[in-house]
Amino acid sequence: xxxxxxxxxxxxxxxxxxxxxxxxxxxxxxxxxxxxxxxxxxxxxxxxxxxxxxxxxxxxxxxxxxxxxxxxxxxxxxxxxxxxxxxxxxxxxxxxxxxxxxxxxxxxxxxxxxxxxxxxxxxxxxxxxxxxxxxxxxxxxxxxxxxxxxxxxxxxxxxxxxxxxxxxxxxxxxxxxxxxxxxxxxxxxxxxxxxxxxxxxxxxxxxxxxxxxxxxxxxxxxxxxxxxxxxxxxxxxxxxxxxxxxxxxxxxxx
Amino acid sequence: xxxxxxxxxxxxxxxxxxxxxxxxxxxxxxxxxxxxxxxxxxxxxxxxxxxxxxxxxxxxxxxxxxxxxxxxxxxxxxxxxxxxxxxxxxxxxxxxxxxxxxxxxxxxxxxxxxxxxxxxxxxxxxxxxxxxxxxxxxxxxxxxxxxxxxxxxxxxxxxxxxxxxxxxxxxxxxxxxxxxxxxxxxxxxxxxxxxxxxxxxxxxxxxxxxxxxxxxxxxxxxxxxxxxxxxxxxxxxxxxxxxxxxxxxxxxxxxxxxxxxxxxxxxxxxxxxxxxxxxxxxxxxxxxxxxxxxxxxxxxxxxxxxxxxxxxxxxxxxxxxxxxxxxxxxxxxxxxxxxxxxxxxxxxxxxxxxxxxxxxxxxxxxxxxxxxxxxxxxxxxxxxxx
Numbered sequence: 001x002x003x004x005x006x007x008x009x010x011x012x013x014x015x016x017x018x019x020x021x022x023x024x025x026x027x028x029x030x031x032x033x034x035x036x037x038x039x040x041x042x043x044x045x046x047x048x049x050x051x052x053x054x055x056x057x058x059x060x061x062x063x064x065x066x067x068x069x070x071x072x073x074x075x076x077x078x079x080x081x082x083x084x085x086x087x088x089x090x091x092x093x094x095x096x097x098x099x100x101x102x103x104x105x106x107x108x109x110x111x112x113x114x115x116x117x118x119x120x121x122x123x124x125x126x127x128x129x130x131x132x133x134x135x136x137x138x139x140x141x142x143x144x145x146x147x148x149x150x151x152x153x154x155x156x157x158x159x160x161x162x163x164x165x166x167x168x169x170x171x172x173x174x175x176x177x178x179x180x181x182x183x184x185x186x187x188x189x190x191x192x193x194x195x196x197x198x199x200x201x202x203x204x205x206x207x208x209x210x211x212x213x214x215x216x217x218x219x220x221x222x223x224x225x226x227x228x229x230x231x232x233x234x235x236x237x238x239x240x241x242x243x244x245x246x247x248x249x250x251x252x253x254x
Numbered sequence: 255x256x257x258x259x260x261x262x263x264x265x266x267x268x269x270x271x272x273x274x275x276x277x278x279x280x281x282x283x284x285x286x287x288x289x290x291x292x293x294x295x296x297x298x299x300x301x302x303x304x305x306x307x308x309x310x311x312x313x314x315x316x317x318x319x320x321x322x323x324x325x326x327x328x329x330x331x332x333x334x335x336x337x338x339x340x341x342x343x344x345x346x347x348x349x350x351x352x353x354x355x356x357x358x359x360x361x362x363x364x365x366x367x368x369x370x371x372x373x374x375x376x377x378x379x380x381x382x383x384x385x386x387x388x389x390x391x392x393x394x395x396x397x398x399x400x401x402x403x404x405x406x407x408x409x410x411x412x413x414x415x416x417x418x419x420x421x422x423x424x425x426x427x428x429x430x431x432x433x434x435x436x437x438x439x440x441x442x443x444x445x446x447x448x449x450x451x452x453x454x455x456x457x458x459x460x461x462x463x464x465x466x467x468x469x470x471x472x473x474x475x476x477x478x479x480x481x482x483x484x485x486x487x488x489x490x491x492x493x494x495x496x497x498x499x500x501x502x503x504x505x506x507x508x509x510x511x512x513x514x515x516x517x518x519x520x521x522x523x524x525x526x527x528x529x530x531x532x533x534x535x536x537x538x539x540x541x542x543x544x545x546x547x548x549x550x551x552x553x554x555x556x557x558x559x560x561x562x563x564x565x566x567x568x569x570x571x572x573x574x575x576x577x578x579x580x581x582x583x584x585x586x587x588x589x590x591x592x593x594x595x596x597x598x599x600x601x602x603x604x605x606x607x608x609x610x611x612x613x614x615x616x617x618x619x620x621x622x623x624x625x626x627x628x629x630x631x632x633x634x635x636x637x638x639x640x
Contacts, residue, residue: 059634063634066550068550068633068634068637069633069634088554088555089554089556092549092552092553092554092555093552093554094552095550095551095552096551096552096553097552101547101550101551103547103637107543107544107547109260109263109544110263110267111262111263111264111266111267112259112263116255116259119255120255120260120548120551121551121552122255123255123256123257123260124551124552124553129255132255168551180637
């Protein structure tokens with residue numbers, strides 16, 4: 001566990017510093033505010049689970065932190081970079097270097113082998129083919145699939161496919177892993193394996209992880225859990241009860 | 255692992271659909287190649303027409319006769335270097351289906367007028383010595399398996415021999431002509447005019463049309479007008495035109511081939527645009543989530559656009575190239591087999607290049623709209639389709 005969960009008293013070590021962020025969508029001409037002046041702080045090396053009912057804005061917040069979306073207001077600083085100010089092109093390059101994505105469905109390219117799927121993000125780098133090869137081997141080794149690299153996705157189990165997805169997220173050695181319901185499509189036993197892997201990545205490899213989940217069992221494995229509801233964040237105990245209201249009006253730190 | 259691996263993966267995603275689209279494009283370009291060959295065959299006379307030669311025929315039609323004496327008159331007209339004449343003979347060799355062009359000519363004049371025709375010296379002498387001697391083009395000789403020295407009977411359909419009724423004309427093959435000019439007609443059968451004129455039962459001193467060489471190709475239209483003026487208000491008025499215009503008119507008796515071929519090709523390529531365009535559009539629609547994933551991983555919108563465009567170009571261009579290669583292969587088979595019927599049946603290098611260029615352009619056109627759609631996809635929205 002690290003520093004307090006949120007607030008604006010960011011230190012230099014903060015991996016994620018979301019400051020008074022708002023995100024409003026439009027349904028026709030009607031504005032639909034999803035996030036309202038929300039603040040969140042994540043330290044380097046933290047494994048944070050984000051829970052909340054459907055439509056609460058979990059994925060919207062995740063997208064903002066991962067540089068997939070832009071806030072309507074406020075600031076999003078990740079790894080010291082104010083990513084809300086970056087152009088589309090620079091934001092894409094930033095994502096390629098700094099963010100590893102794990103999705104609910106691994107969404108591997110069916111025509112490519114596991115190792116080629118893992119190598120896709122490396123197409124955006126200037127690494128030599130030898131270096132690419134080395135990184136793919138390491139990523140597959142970390143997820144325990146060194147022997148399955150030549151297999152096509154259809155020849156792998158659901159859990160193995162998700163591991164390949166995680167290896168793809170790791171191959172560029174990103175500073176932040178964002179996981180959107182990584183166990184949502186898996187059975188209980190396979191979910192546990194994937195969560196073990198994420199915990200190991202956090203504990204042994206120092207990866208900072210932000211995970212959105214509906215599953216309290218999955219959230220239990222994180223070092224900290226935040227609950228998002230009605231645009232407000234609250235810190236939860238491991239029994240799922242909200243123990244500390246963490247959202248205050250802009251400018252106020254807890 | 256390269257960008258091409260991704261393109262290849264996208265194309266292999268729905269193998270059957272890709273195969274069907276690929277095959278339709280291959281077939282379209284094969285049709286393009288074959289139609290180009292046919293057009294070349296029919297217009298060959300136009301393409302290889304000599305700029306310094308005119309054709310002078312009866313003003314009414316090619317089949318009305320002109321006095322042979324016009325030749326001397328024409329050679330007096332300023333700008334005319336030389337003139338010689340042909341006459342449509344229209345004989346039948348064994349079977350009416352064995353059609354080929356036959357004409358009496360004056361050997362020396364013919365060979366002077368057509369320097370692109372090559373006949374062995376010995377054959378030339380033999381032709382001049384032999385009254386019923388004839389020469390034939392290489393393709394014609396090979397078609398019927400003739401050899402020099404053979405007697406060739408031609409059953410008359412127009413020109414009967416004096417006092418012999420329907421009896422066949424008999425010619426002796428004294429030589430074979432060839433030409434280095436690509437597509438030159440090597441299917442003609444040419445025999446001596448003096449023999450023909452003396453033996454025919456009617457129309458002595460009358461010929462079909464003249465070939466006229468002018469001294470300055472730039473002044474050919476004026477010379478043609480001067481020739482027609484010379485014979486205006488005579489019993490047999492003339493119509494003079496360039497050899498190219500004459501050949502085009504002859505080819506267009508079948509119809510406006512250029513227009514027909516262009517119309518068919520336009521229909522074929524329009525269909526291909528729809529077929530391949532639909533494939534690409536469908537492919538992008540199905541891959542919205544995948545495209546969102548690539549964007550999330552850091553692929554820029556421009557890069558995603560390029561990927562889809564390259565996919566389309568790779569599909570259509572590869573298929574187009576294969577279609578053109580098949581057309582070349584077909585040409586290798588058809589050209590010798592049909593040389594006696596279509597002497598100009600071949601795929602010109604410019605048509606080959608045009609086909610390859612069309613393949614690239616079609617690939618770009620087909621891919622541009624799906625590529626733009628892929629480029630504009632919002633990453634966060636697209637990821638919801640995962």
